[in-house]
Amino acid sequence: MRNLFSFIYYYRAFFLFLLLEVICVSLIIQNNSYQRAAFLNVGDEVVGRTFSVYSEVTGYLNLGEYNKELAMENAMLRSNQATSFYTDTSAVSVKKDTAGRQFYSYIPAEVIQTSTNKMNNYIIINKGRDHGIAPRMAVISPTGVVGIVKHVSAHFSSLYSLLHSQVTVSARVRRDGSRGTIKWDGESPEFINLEEITRQEQLHNGDTIFTSGVSRIFPDDIPIGTIERFTLKEPGNFYDIRVRLTANFRRLDYVYVVNNLMSGEMDSLINKTENVQ
Secondary structure: OOOHOOOHHHHHHHHHHHHHHHHHHHHHHHHHHHHHHHHEEEEHHHHHHHHHHHHHHHHHHHHHHHHHHHHHHHHHHHHHHHHHHHOOOOOOOOOOOOOOEOOOOEEEEEEEEOOOOOOOEEEEEEEEEEEOOOOOEEEEEOEEEEEEEEEEOOOEEEEEEEEOOOOOEEEOOOOOOOOOEEEEOOOOOEEEEEEEEEOOOOOOOOOOEEEEOOOOOOOOOOOOEEEEEEEOHHHHHHOEEEEEEEEOOOOOOEEEEEEEEOOOHHEEEEEEEEHOO
């Protein structure tokens, strides 16, 4: 406190000058309409810019929270879209409509670790068993197919990325085309190969590749990529197709884990069929 008083006393002339300047400026503004209007305009500009900067800073700091809210909202919308339901035509009650039954639900998750430079790439997400995630669930992003859940712990899950030598996905050229199989060749993380498409299929560069719907893991019509180029294998009856992925695996932030609500019933039926001698 003594040092503060000493500082003020030492610079008393300077502080007195500042006080007189403030009084003079105040008198000028109060007694002259032009100067008063100019001061108010400048004040409004300064205040506006200050709040604008504050809003941008706080918005940036809250960006992660906004993204989480958007991911939750998108998961809800995906769960309510038509492809997440199946039609039970045996339900004919006129009192209660039970024809549309939920087939898929979606769990939003954040990517916390990923790789793209290996032959067998993986992804770690921040949701696990406690959030309803189990092995062999499909994982997609807002732009396309991402991978398949391999291992889960209470709070985390590891995925086999689509960029993995052991991952194959049933795919279709356009929504009305023939089916083939998507498989990564270990080269660029931006491209993947589509196999088993016969020469009878009319292909064009830019055609979109979707999931085929025959898989018990992935829903139908999830985009995978677009045809970058294709050639006919010789000799043979099949195309060699290079597909540019729609999902950017180097910049994955949020994904959706797809929960097939009928998987238990389907697995039970398949096991019974396979065990028939």
